[in-house]
Amino acid sequence: MLRFFVRRLIVALLVTATVMTLAFVLTRLSGDLAISIAGPNATQADVDAVRKAYGLDRPVIRQYFDWVGRALTGDLGDSYFFKTRVANLLAERMPVTLTLGIVGLLIALAVSLPLGILAAVRENTVLDRLVQMVAVIGQAMPSFWLGLILMITLGLRGWLPISGTGSWQHYVMPGIVLAFSAIPALTRLTRAGMIQAMSSDYIRTARAKGLSRASILLKHALRNAAIPVVAIAAVALGFMLGGSIVIEQVFALHGVGFLAWESIGKNDFPVVQAVVMVLAVIYVALTTIADLLNAVLDPRLRSA
């Protein structure tokens, strides 16, 4: 178990290092940062001054190691646009995005697990087909459109707040919209896993032991069917955290997605680099947690 954990951790660190490098390289590739920071009306002298002030005149390799070195000590630099520490910006915006992502994942799991189990138990019936159809429609629906529909149906009647982050109710609608991005995949995976588990020999044994239907389904089958679901749920949560840009826009939630969108527009590269890095670290942490959870669910993985 310890060896498994250490190996997962090493892989996680390597992935993080790779993503940090990519974040750095991609912001440099988007053009001359000094020119875009100085603005359209700047003279050559202004650009040179900006370049010197922000250290952009130094060799790229030095800039890279400087940034990595500071990032490792928690210093993510200053934002040009917001005139404040990037770390403070993230600390202020992260809770909004994290709350939104977790609400989204919880809604997604609460919908897709029962639906997937139901579809598997009633395999090839009308109900099964209906569930699959809903999943396809969910997959095909653009999230901003679903967001607007919810605003019109639930928001304009005053049942739920339309924008902002004042209370927990503010997270319900965007959470539903985010959940819809994960529900189709999670439902299908639960269904497929349950169908496979239900036709396995150990389920036949469980039935031969006279166990109750609930025990067969939820204890013996779901435990095994959940393994791929856990992995995909972690990826889905990572996707929700990184991909909530559109939803944060639609519902005016000032989270990390919104911050990234603003900073890209302003070429505020320390913020962009930091957002990419932090999201990558969270993503890597999530998949590592999913691996560990799977090792808890499936004892065979512990010796792998």
Place this chain on the structure above:
Amino acid sequence: MTALLEIEQLEVGFGATAAVRGASLAVERGETHCLVGESGCGKSVTALAVMNLLARGGRRQAKRLAFEGEDIAGLDDHGMARLRGNRMAMIFQEPMTSLNPAYTVGSQMTEVLRRHRKVPQSQAVDRAADLLARVGITAPGLRLGQFPHQLSGGLRQRVMIAMALMCEPQLLIADEPTTALDVTVQAQILRLLAQLQRDLGLGMLLITHDLGIVARVAHRVSVMYAGEVVESASTAELFADPRHPYTQGLLRCVPIPGKVARDSPLGSIPGTVPRIGPGFEGCGFRDRCDFADASCAVAVPRRQVGATHEYLCRLTA
């Protein structure tokens, strides 16, 4: 006194295939009843039909299906679940996949006892450890905490047997329990089953295609072919005086020390078991039978030789 398990005119169909066509047999209390036949003849399906564990799409119908004299054909899923694992237990051909990989041996063994009896967990663990020791597993305490993937195939089958015995069943159905194991392990498991059967007075329905096993452990044998029980007799009678041409053919395929001359070639039955649809008439073996004639295409008589030996054929001697 009625038999422990009575099967009369059992029919099982999957789609357009008739897997079992009017099979009848009875397992007495405390006897080992072997059900033999080649692959695809309906042995396993018969066993699964008794336990009501047929795969989805299987249709079961029987004139009589009774356990300890009580009808079980009409039992709903809930009623059947109360019998299964409790008074009738089953072990399977696939020890490698029949245990749930996610739970320890101990958890899987104790749950069946606690499902059917009101006993505290500690008592269930004790019983599980006793049974593991009884099926020849050393260090039962250690094994209880292990997961199936940490055990060999032979050990897993021993665990399956111990688990089946948790509630002291009257009937144990063993569906080719040694087929997937090494030859040396096969012999051990078989000896174990025979010994447990004797010690516990189990009624056992042992499904096999190995006549060597039959000769060693069976009290009574039913030979199945294409979904029908074509011959049923005590083991001694069957080996001494096989009546059905299929049984005769099967016995010619097996070297029996002292009975078959060393240099004579072993027999074989040409062809394979036919796939039979609903509405099939006559003897299922007629296409492979040396004695078949036109009369074999209509209903075949069931003939009696003495009190305990019967077969399904137009031939009289």
